[in-house]
Amino acid sequence: METLYSVTVGILTACSVFLILRGRSFPVVVGITMLSYAVNLFLFSTGRLTIDGAPILGTNDSYADPLPQALVLTAIVIGFAMTAYSIILAVRTRGEVGTDEVSDTDSDAEGKR
Amino acid sequence: MNLLFIIMAPLFGALLPLFLKRTPRTIQTLVTLAIPLAAIIVLLQYAPLTLAGEVPKQFVEWLPALGLNFALRLDGLSLLFVSLILGIGVLIIGYAHYYLSTEDDEGRFYACLLLFMASMLGIVMADNILLMWAFWELTSISSFLLIGYWFHSSDARRGARMALATTGAGGLALLAGLLIIGNIAGSYEFSAVLAAADTIKNHPYYPAALILLLLGAFTKSAQFPFQFWLPHAMAAPTPVSAYLHSATMVKAGIFLLARFHPVMGGTELWLTIVTIVGLITMLVGAYFALLKNDLKGLLAFSTVSHLGLICMLLGIGSEGAVIAALFHIINHACFKAGLFMTAGIIDHESGTRDMRKLQGLMGLMPVTATLAMIVAASMAGIPPFNGFMSKELFLDQAVQQHLFGGLSWFVPILATVGAALSVAYSIRFIHDVFFNGEYKPLPKKPHDPPRMMSAPVALLAVFCIAIGLAPMTMVSGILDSASSAVLAQSVAVKLSLWHGFNLPLLMSFVAVVAGILIYAARDQLFTFNRQFDGQDAKHNFERIVQRVSDAASRLFDRLDTGSLQRYIAFVLISVIVVMLPSLVDISMLTGSKAQQPIDMVSMVGAMVLIIAAFATATMHRNRFVMLMMLSVVGLMVSLSFAHFSAPDLAMTQLVVEVVSIILMILALFFMPQKTARASSGHRVFRDIIIASFIGGIVATLNFAILTSPAETISDFFIANAKTGGGGTNVVNVILVDFRGFDTLGEITVLAIAAAGIHKLLNKLKPFMPSSDVDGRPWHRIKHPLMLTNVANLVLPMAMMVAVYIFLRGHNLPGGGFIAGLIAASAMILQYIANGVDWVKDRFNVNYQSLMSIGVMIAALTGVGSWLFSKPFLTSWFTYLKWPLVGKWEFATALLFDLGVFLTVIGATMMILSNFGKMTTRHRPTYEGN
Structure with a gap:
């Protein structure tokens, strides 16, 4: 189970990294979002994997580690805020610059300096 | 009253002249004068102690963890320098009052001057070498401000920058040296360093420490080859030159040599470097002093030369040499400050400092001329003035030393040459300006300055004579204690004007005669030197600076x-490079924890997740499909949380997923639907390699974590959730109670992000497609009937669910975050189904206020605990009997969670409704509708 979990997280990370390295803003934002999923899964797993042990007192004999869960819960919400911010930034850039390319190598590299 | 006052008075006093900007200039000057005078009064209380051989000290703890303390000492060496700094400082302040014109900002000048004075005092009184360094840097900064005082002149700016760059770089070298010394000694307190002198001298790092220390000293004191900055610092107002470049700042390097002489001195390395550098500097400085046409340029190079002389004496380091060095420090301060002020008077009264234009001023300014002749004679080393005596001592030392074995004889000869040049430029200073034919018209008709302006020069001239005639009365006391401090043994100084006929006297005589001859033959010298005119230190310096800055750009x-892609790739490759070796070093990846068996559900879930992730990555060119695949990934992540006993996470992830996918679809409306140009195959290949490595590293780490046994602090939370926080849902209790402060920070971040987005959307003119990607126009029905009806049904139910989830959150999966997101998604559905205007007509809530109220409720709940004298965010709970509901728990944590709830709704709605408005307001109309 642990092997499967870590391989899955690894693949999720690799796919997100590939997307983040694209040259257009939309795939980059999607990549960031997916990377935050991978990171959340990774952080969550620092509490180890427990099945049928939800940390609700009185329901089980042993409980999953609640601390990483609390951390990841806030991380999910912050991740949403970040996704929202970057996607709006991408839209704004498209509106202002007229292109959704993330690098400015073509357009004004000469004019910069 | 204590030692601290001597430094603190000018340090904080530096603010006073700034406050007095609107008062008359005389008051500003008087107030400024009062500050060093007060310090002098305090000093006078301690001086007898020091002269009697004690060392008054003061210790204030500052940053003990760094070994940095505000430790002060007032030994003989400090006393000598403190007296010079304060004494000459007082004269300079008085002089500057007359020198500065009414357009100059006197307050700023005095503030910088006092700041400089405080930092100099700090250097010489520090008993902690790090503290000394801090003040050392402060002198660099304050002298930068002073040299650049007339910042409208480009010469002043360049001179100031050059001085700062050179002395600043030296200061960094000094810091490195001091750190090495302090490390060897085990303490940064000077007394400890002094005690460890032998250890330091025998340490293998001694040469490195010494060279770094000397770099600091030589740059500050403008020793060869760093002498170039001092003449350019002459762009400063003359009082600054008189103060910084005669008595104080350039002497800081000399002070450093003297201070560290008992620690670092006496070795072969010290002897060789310091003596030779001093000797070269003395000759180079004297030669260039003679060539300068500018009065202040002449004085600047002569300062370089005299500093070289002192430096050489400290290099020799015998008892006689140290006494001679310290004596010359006093004498040089007297005559050089006087000469600078004279140059300032001439400049001020005649409008020029160029010796080619000035001549025959004797008749017009007789007082100035007389005073100038006295101080210049002292500089030339003519008896009976004080300069003569220290020069005699110097020549004596030059004769006595045997540093270079069989070649030692060349030192006295070169010393005599230096003395002769010194005589020559002193004569030039006097003869060119005051004699040399009849007066020629100048920009201003010169006359003697107001009496108070020449008073400081007169006082210094009196000192020159008095020290020369009665050296034992005037300076033997302070020289005794200062030399004792430098030599670390008690010394009794014997000074007299007349030593009888001996070799030094003969050398002096030769020097005077040779000096007169050199001056007489100066025209040939000038002609000879003209062939080197292209070599200007300033241009060389500028060229080096330019080259460095070019290379940097x-x-x-x-x-x-x-290119964002390059930046990210760079970061990721660095991660790989840093991580791989440490991963290779791990011998065992698999920990001791046994793996759990794989069940069918997990297997299928993982497969779906992996396939969806690959699909997201590979189909990125068709953006809508990519988004759908992303939502599958998010859903599977949510299910994983549910599977691994994290119901709260699963619920949060699910609703966040819904909201973010809606947001991205909205955004996609303004973006190209497809990626037009594909990356090159080469680039894709590179990215796949990078991505695989990163993924591999993450998987490896995760595997290592998962298979090692867990040690957690969560037992505390589980044990105390019910008793301390009053809830059975431990995750929620952690969020709103144990780690409530984190959550408060987090909702604040959410609110800030929402506000940022609101700002980003302000006046946005997004790119608006008039048709879909295949060229079909938008459908004429904006709000489908089915969706509208379903949405209207869903809203009340969703709200009810939200409230339920919110209320039960403390005990069962749920809570403010999840409830807020559920409510927000139901609202968003209304927007989608009915449009912005429709919703606005019926439900007009200002989401910004909602969000702010949420954050405020959460914060105030925390503050509320103060009312009960409990720490911030202490929660309290009780059980109430409610009608109908029955016994039900009420906790302040619930109030806090309400804040979270409102913030989440407010922020989410603010983001989505603002953005959604963009699509509808500018919605392209269907033709013929």
Whole structure:
């Protein structure tokens, strides 16, 4: 189970990294979002994997580690805020610059300096 | 009253002249004068102690963890320098009052001057070498401000920058040296360093420490080859030159040599470097002093030369040499400050400092001329003035030393040459300006300055004579204690004007005669030197600076290409490079924890997740499909949380997923639907390699974590959730109670992000497609009937669910975050189904206020605990009997969670409704509708 979990997280990370390295803003934002999923899964797993042990007192004999869960819960919400911010930034850039390319190598590299 | 006052008075007093900007200039000057005078009064209380051989000290703890303390000492060496700094400082302040014109900002000048004075005092009184360094840097900064006082002149700016760059670089070297010394000694307190002198001298790092220390001293004191900055610092107002470049700042390097002489001195290395550098500097400085046409340029190079002389004496380091060095420090301060002030008077009264234009001023300014002749004679080393005596001592030392074995004889000869040049430029200073034919018209008709302006010069001239005639009365006391401090043994100084006929006297005589001859033959010298005119220190310096800055911008251009892809790739490759070796070092990846068996559900879930992730990555060119695949990934992540006993996470992830996918679809409306140009195959290949490595590293780490046994602090939370926080849902209790402060920070971040987005959307003119990607116009029905009806049904139910989830959150999966997101998604559905205007007509809530109220409720709940004298965010709970509901728990944590709830709704709605408005307001109309 642990092997499967870590391989899955690894693949999720690799796919997100590939997307983040694209040259257009939309795939980059999607990549960031997916990377935050991978990171959340990774952080969550620092509490180890427990099945049928939800940390609700009185329901089980042993409980999953609640601390990483609390951390990841806030991380999910912050991740949403970040996704929202970057996607709006991408839209704004498209509106202002007229292109959704993330690098400015073509357009004004000469004019910069 | 204590030692601290001597430094603190000018340090904080520096603010006073700034406050007095609107008062008359005389008051500003008087107030400024009062500050060093007060310090002098305090000093006078301690001086007898020091002269009697004690060392008054003061210790204030500052940063003990760094070994940095505000430790002060007032030994003989400090006393000597403190007296010079304060004494000459007082004269300079008085002089500057007359020198500065009414357009100059006197308050700023005095503030910088006092700041400089405080930092100099700090250097010489510090008993902690790090503290000394801090003040050392402060002198660099304050002298930068003073040299650049007339910042409208480009010469002043360049001179100031050159001085700062040179002395600043030296200061960094000094810091490195001091750190090495302090490390060897085990303490940064000077007394400890002094006690460890032998250890330091025998340490293998001694040469490195010494060279770094000397770099600091030589740059500050303008020793060869760093002498170039001092003449350019002459762009400063003359009082600054008189103060910084005669008595104080350039002497800081000399002070450093003297201070560290008992610690570092006496070794072969010290002897060789310091003596030779001093000797070269003395000759180079004297030669260039003679060539300068500018009065202040002449004085600047002569200062370089005299500093070289002192430096050489400290290099020799015998008892006689140290006494001679310290004596010359006093004498040089007297005559050089006087000469600078004279140059300032001449400049001020005649409008020029150029010796080619000035001549025959004797008749017009007789008082100035007389005073100038006295101080210049002292500089030339003519008896009976004080300069003569220290020069005699110096020549004596030059004769006595045997540093270079069989070649030692060349030192006295070169010393005599230096003395002769010194005589020559002193004569030039006097003869060119005051004699040399009849007066020629100048920009201003010169006359003697107001009496108070020449008073400081007169006082210094009196000192020159008095020290020369009665050296034992005037200076033997302070020289005794200062030399004792430098030599670390008690010394009794014997000084007299007349030593009888001996070799030094003969050398002096030769020097005077040779000096007169050199001056007489100066025209040939000038002609000879004209062939080297192209070599200007300033241009060389500027060229080096320019080259360094060019190289920096070339490097910058190469790094800062404006390509985000390159930056990210660079970061990721660095991660790989750093991580791989440490992963290779791990011998065992698999920990001791046994793996759990794989069940069918997990297997299928993982497969779906992996396939969806690959699909997201590979189908990125068709953006809508990519988004759908992303939502599958998010859903599977949510299910994983549910599977691994994290119901709260699963619920949060699910609703966040819904909201973010809606947001991205909205955004996609303004973006190209497809990626037009594909990356090159080469680039894709590179990215796949990078991505695989990163993924591999993450998987490896995760596997290592998962298979090692867990040690957690969560037992505390589980044990105390019910008793301390009053809830059975431990995750929620952690969020709103144990780690409530984190959550408060987090909702604040959410609110800030929402506000930022609101700002980003302000006046946005997004790119608006008039048709879909295949060229079909938008459908004429904006709000489908089915969706509208379903949405209207869903809203009340969703709200009810939200409230339920919110209320039960403390005990069962749920809570403010999840409830807020559920409510927000139901609202969003209304927007989608009915449009912005429709919703606005019926439900007009200002989401910004909602969000702010949420954050405020959460914060105030925390503050509320103060009312009960409990720490911030202490929660309290009780059980109430409610009608109908029955016994039900009420906790302040619930109030806090309400804040979270409102913030989440407010922020989410603010983001989505603002953005959604963009699509509808500018919605392209269907033709013929």
